[in-house]
Amino acid sequence: MAFPGGRRALAIVVTLVILMAGGVTWALWPSDPVVKGRDLVISVMDGPADDQRVDLDATFYPPASGGRAPAVLLAHGFGGSKQSMREEAGRLAQQGYAVLTWSARGFGRSTGQIALNSPDYEVKDVRRLVDWLAERPEVRLDAPGDPRVGIAGGSYGGAIALMSAAYDNRVDAIVPQITWYDLADALFPDASGKGPLNGVFKKMWAGIFFSSAAERLAPDGGAGAGGLAGLAGAVTGSGSTTGNATQGDTTQGTTGQGNAGQGSTAQGTSGQDSTAQSNTAQSNTAQSNTAQSPGATAPATPAAGPTASPGGDAAGGLDAGRTPGAEQVQCGRFMPQICEMYQKVAETGRATKEAVDLLRRSSPISVPGRIKVPTLLLQGQRDSLFPLSHADANARAIAATGAPVEVAWFNGGHDGGDGEADWLYDRTTGWFDHYLKGASAGGGDPAVFTVTRDGGRDPGTRRPVLLHATAGRYPGLSGAERTTVTLNGPQQPIANPAGGSPSSISAVPGLGGLLGGNGGGASLALDMPGQAAVFESAPLTKPAQVTGSPTVTIKVYGTGEATLFAKLYDVSGGSLPVLPSSLVSPLRVTASEAGTPVTVTLPAIDRRFDAGHRMRLVVSTTDLGYATPAAPAVYRVALESPTLELPVDAALRTPATGPAWWTWAMPLAAILVAAVLLLTGSVRRRGEAGDDPAADAESAGVPLVISGLGKRYRNGEKAVDGLSFRVEKGQVLGLLGPNGAGKTTTMRMLMGLIHPDEGEIRIFGTRVRPGAPVLSRLGSFVEGPGFLPHLSGRANLELYWQATGRPPQDAHMEEALEIAGLGAALERAVRTYSQGMRQRLAIAQAMLGLPDLLVLDEPTNGLDPPQIAEMRRVLKAYAERGRTVIVSSHLLAEVEQTCTHVVVMHRGRLVSAGPVGDLLGAAPAANGAGPRLEDVFLDLIGESR
Amino acid sequence: MSPAKRPAPDPTGHVPGGGRATPVAVDGSDRRADDLGGRAPGYAPGRTLPLRVEFIRQLRRRRTMAMFGVLLALPWVLVVAFQFGPAGRGQGSLRLSDLATAGGLNFAAFALSVSANFLLVVAVALFCGDTVASEASWSSLRYLLAAPVPRDRLLRQKLVVAMAYSAAAVTVLPLMALLAGTLAFGWNDITVPGTGEVIPAADVLPKFAVVIGYALVSQLVVAAVAFLLSVGTDSPLGAVGGAVGLVIVSSILQAVEALGSLREFLPTFWNSAWLDALAPEPDYSGMVKGVAVSVTYSVVLIALAFRRFRRRDVVS
Structure with a gap:
């Protein structure tokens, strides 16, 4: 692309690419959650008699919006800790929620033993956390001691959300994910419907589930963590989809070292607040003994470390640095009775009544009719641990109380899949926005039942696309x-x-x-x-x-x-x-x-x-x-x-999303832009037309008037500078000048091919602009011929004349062809022509229609002497009809013999103009043999010999 | 100028050579002198460069012929290639390529899918990128402009003709594939790739028209880019290559998952959305978006081309 135009087009392309790259950067730029959590320890009393103290390791994220905001408790999955929920908590806090995450008893740095979401232990812990939230100045209250609070979590955390809602009526909305309805049925399923006592032991999942607490004891995760990673990863799947499992493990592995210092500083900062609250807590008699002031217990906890359980909790607590005892390797941080139950059923492969009862105490099946809060159930389609039937049972149980329930089957679960972390997060916040903040649901039908489906492939990348089919009713597993x-x-x-x-x-x-x-x-x-x-x-x-x-x-x-x-x-x-x-x-x-x-x-x-x-x-x-x-x-x-x-369920439909707004906005905008481009592009031309009377009546008879013409090269050097001359009818004008004198540039401006920088050209009184109709009276041959090489000479001339749109009889085609004198070669393709043949054909083309003004640039180049003589005669005869001919040449003898008048140019300027005779007469005879144009010319341009 | 020919009498009665003074010429000259409008008799800007003329100018070019030759031959080459394959291969598979021999319609869909991403792009880029640039390289552009054909009109007529040739190229391939496939594999109902459903041929024919129409529209961007480049350069290959290059860059970018929904605005992103029209329940949303993107880019690019050409100094 040797031309400036090509360069500019290239520049446009490059600009587009840069814009695209900018868009990529913008889209990928990482954004950190601004809200930072405050680590703290909340001491609670639980157990059947409320006499066992547990220190829960928690993090509180104040709402970014400030003021009093609804609270959300984020519960982690089995094998995780509060760290698993950090990212989601930060995002929720950013959206105006007070968020509390905690490590459940027996996990992370919290003390105590795992009681499998027992109403006596974990559920009581959550009630104390709700108490704690009720004291926070950041949390909106429904009534004194009753904060506006929702609970969300996956798997183990989902179950605590359900159980807490059953046992604490202060909970306002829950979003349990991939969790169970009946833990006994999950571990002892029976597809014939006879219940867990008849069920088949799901040994691999059960083994992973129960051994994962023991895994926590291994100083560095251990080799067995692989299977567990799947559990922990899926359980905490509400965070980021990838890398969760490993992240959970490393967090666990390193807590032992980094804790003390970090913990104590955190306590120090939160100590003030907490002391103040402990007073109010004590005034509330029912809760005073359980809601311990975190400030008071703080000094002991970090020093003791997460695994040393205060308050005489039996075997659960374990120092990571010590060699674990027999019961500890067997049961990990499980409560002994749960461990015992597991040992028994795992050995026989059959459920016992006691085991079923124990497991069901931790399951929503044990609290029929008590979960009465709006519930969004998110269950994974790829889940062999807690399959869709558990969400179905939960949905039916909760819906029976009249509470709003929505169910979504997403692509994920304990067996992997996409996870859809972002979508789950959006649904969760949507649920809380509606039921905690009271925001009205975004328009459209409520998606009571949503199923993630394979949406084929992305048209661009051909990667799988997930679609969400929705229905206004949840039909259950038996279908509509x-x-x-x-x-x-x-x-x-x-x-x-x-x-x-x-x-x-x-x-x-x-x-x-x-x-x-x-x-x-x-x-x-x-x-x-x-x-x-x-x-x-x-x-x-x-x-x-x-x-x-x-x-x-x-x-x-x-x-x-x-x-x-x-x-x-x-x-x-x-x-x-x-x-x-x-x-x-x-x-x-x-x-x-x-x-x-x-x-x-x-x-x-x-x-x-x-x-x-x-x-x-x-x-x-x-x-x-x-x-x-x-x-x-x-x-x-x-x-x-x-x-x-x-x-x-025929009602499940992928919403036919109407065309995105940009599908109509973009073309309209484009048309607008195009209009602006075209209109602004023609302003300059309009302006020129405006100050130009359609024709100058005075000079209408004059074939050519050039006045003050100037044109600069791109580098600023003037190709034509202040050129003015006039050509009358019947003249044969020679345009003389050495190479670079500006002859060709002038002729190009004459043809309307390039725009003059200053001055004007008038042909028959009309100013020349690109495409000006008056150009139809001009015949031109400038800078070599231009033909379509694949067409014959005759076809070229015929098509050219047809392109002018003028009547065929005006063409005088035969006369023109006569001048070309190509004979039989006329029917051959132009690409076979010699230089001279093309030249003659081009001159013939210039004469088509016998134009009033004929402009020829170096017409005799490439012609042999007889042809030159003939050309000379043709031009003279042409001008005799009252037409005008302009010939540029550097062959001085040629001009001298052909032209009546001459214009001499040098470096873009006019040097001399007038009849050839005058020019010759003015010059002194050099050597007695009469003046020669050559001498005059050289004299004029200042290069006298 | 030809001494041999000059003495020969002109059968029309117009005297050649020395007797060049014809009554017509003298009359014409006088009339012109009176015409203050300053234009030659019979000249009207709106009549310059008729479409028919431009069609003929382009038709007899070798590259036009060669391109159509390739497009018409490709389906037959594919038919022969499929004959070589072992019979029954891929039976039960529901990939578009394995279903190609299921019938004429399937074959045409396959032929379109394999050629849309490159061959048709090259064809369209050739017709639209070559049109002005080749005139510039032959120097015939300046004589057309001095004829004078007004610049906007020249561009418009060339654009219309180039688009028409492009449309012919995009249309002729699936139609020939339909013919070749029907002759080779029979006129059967279409088997939908992916799901294996069978749709009656009569039902799918109108959809096939939609598919071809969409393939046309999705090539608009290529046409517009090529045309803009064509206006800016006098190297036809540069214009064609530039347009094809942009398509390649766009295809590469759309494979970058990280771009997310930004990719939807890449000009090539929706190019295979026409597959959705052949589904049992046709989904036109992708095609609508594709049309929107395509129209948006091409309108702006073509406006740019006109703007550039109006202001340009033609020096070639």
Whole structure:
């Protein structure tokens, strides 16, 4: 791109790229949460008799908005600590909430033992925290001692939100995520609906769950932390999606060292406030003994360290530096009775009444009708620990009290998936904005039920996109309506392998995050041959969107108690069968020779089975995640009914978001910009036209008047400077000058190709502008010919004349072709022409239509002597008709013989103008042989020989 | 000038050579002298450079012929290529490429998807980037301007013709693919990629028109960029290459996930949104956005081209 125009276009492109880069930087610039938390220790008394003191390690984030704001308690997941919630807490505080995070008893630097969200321990702790919030000057109160407070948290933290809402009516709204309704059912599920006592022990998850407290004891996390990382990561999934698990672990590992100093300074700063509050707390008799002043207890706590439990709590407390004792390695920071219960059920693989009771005391199932606050249930679709059925049960229980409930199934859970951290955060704050701040819900239909679906691929990156389908009603797992698909398959024998190994694989706890594709498509599902009965449907004729738990009734033949696992695959012709969300339904059934019918509730899923795919029901005897009997056995499995019932919720629709505002605003703005560009672009031209009378009547008969013409090069040097001359009708004017005299530049301005910087050119009285109609009276040949090389000479001339839009009979085509004298070559493509042929064709083109003013630049270049002579004659004859010819040349003899008048230019200026005769007459005869133009010329430009 | 030809009498009666003084010429000269409007008889700015003339000027160019040759041949090359593949390969797979042999419509969709991102871009960039720049490089531009064809009109006529050629290029490929695919694989209902649903051919034909229309609109940006560059340079290859280069840069940028929703405003981001129109439940939102982005860029770029050309000193 050698031209300035190209450079400017390049500049535009570069500017665009720079703007894009700027946008990237702006989008990626990290923004730190401005709100800093204040670390403090809150001492509480709990236990059945309210006599056990626990120091809770907490952080308080005052609202960024100042004043009194609603409070939010953020509870961490199992294996996490208050550190897991730091980022979310900062964001919430930024949005005008007073946020309190704390490490639950038995976690992080808090003392005490894990009681699994027991009403006597963890729930009481939260009530004390609510008391504490009620004293804060930053917290808005509904009544004295009753702060406006919501609780949010995932998994273990979600359960404490539910349980606290049940036991403390001061809680105003909760957002429990990926949590349980019945912990007993979560660990001992039974898809035949006979309850946890009949359930199959979910041994891998249970093992990870219970051992994670022991893991906390290992000085440096230990090698076993891998599986745990999955738990902790998923549990605390409400924070950032990636790196959470590792972050949680490191935090835990390093707390031992860095604590003392940090803790004491934090205490020092908060001590003043706390003392003041302790007075008010004491005046409140009911709470005075439990709501201990943090200031008072502060000095003891950091020194003692997080693991030394004051107040004689039995075995739980443990110094990280010491070798742990037997019970400690076994039970970690669990309470002994919980540890004992776990040891028992894990050994037998069967739930006991006591175990079920104990687990249920920590579950919302034990508090029917007592959770009456607005609840947003966020449950993960990829969750084999707390599957969607738990959120469903919670939703039904809470909705029965009349409290508002919304349910969302997002792409995530304990088995991994996208996590959708930002979306969960937005839903959470939306919920609290509505029910704590009283903000009205943003317009549109309320999304009572939201399901995250695979939205295909991003059109640009082809990466998976998540869509949120919403419905105004939550239909439950049985769906708003049901369709059926017919399964086929004979009765099949399946064997339980001795020792329960090898086993089929569905979900592998803790591995989910590593394997989990975002779309929920990837699965490790594997069935062992001989252990699985297969029943398959015909290819689907139309797609089926299943939302909820499909059910099917099978018959189990044989003897004894059979542990079976039912799963529903999506089978396409090409790729591997997909087990949706890697979920499996375990069931325990007593087989009989007559066949025991059992209705199996398959895992709750949201999945679209595409047309052409098959549904495949597999019933297997083993699954890696569950305890299965060691004794070998053979059962036969058949379909009791070939009908597979599928729940459907047609009301779930991805909102048809109307076109984004910019889809119409941007084109309109662009049209506006375009109009501005075009209008401002023509202002200069208009101005020129304005001071120009359409035609100067006086000079209308004069072919050419140039006055004061000037043009600068880009570097400022003048190519043409103050040029003025006049050409009358009938003249053949020679424009003489050495190279660089400005002849060609003048001719270009004459043709309207370049804009003069000053002065003007008038042709027949009309000022020359680019495209001025008067140019139609001008024929020109400047700086070489210009033809379309792929067309013949004749076609070139014909198309050129057609391009002028003038009547064909005005062209005088034959005369012009005569002048060109190309003969048969006229029909050849121009690219085959010689330089001279092109030159003649170009002159012929200039003469098309016999223009009144003919401008020729070096017309005799490349012509042979006879042609030059002919040209001379042609030009003279042309001017005799009253037309005017301007010829530029540096061939002096040529000008002398052809022209009647001459204009001599040098360095852009006019040197001399007049009839050739005058010019010659004025010059002295040099050597007696009469004046020669050459001498005159050289004399004029000051280079006399 | 040709001595050999000069003596030959002119059959029209106009005397060549020395007898050049024809009555027509004298009359014309007199008439012109009286015309204070200052224009030659029969000249009207609105009649200059008719579209037909510009079409002919471009049509017989080798690169026009070659480009259309490639576009028309490509579907047949693809048909032959698919014949070589082992039969039944990818059966049951629902990828667009594996479904290409399912029928003429599937094949046409496949041909469009493989060519839209580059071949059609090059074709459009060629027709729109070459149009003014090549005139400049042949020097014929200055004679058109001195004819005179007003600058705005010259640009408008060239733009219309270049767009028409581009549209023909974008249209001719899927149509030929439809023909070739139908002859080779039969006139079957379309199998939707991804889901495997079958839509009757009659239902999908109007959608196919939408697809081609969208492919046209999504190439508008390429056309506008090429045209702007064409106005600014006298190197046709520079204009074509510049436009293709911008498309490449945009495609690279749209792969940068970190840009987030900013990518939606990249000119190439929505180029494959037409796939949504072939879904069982067509979703036009992506296409609407694509049209908006495309129109926005092209309107501004074309306005810039006009502005530049008006002010430009034509020195080539």
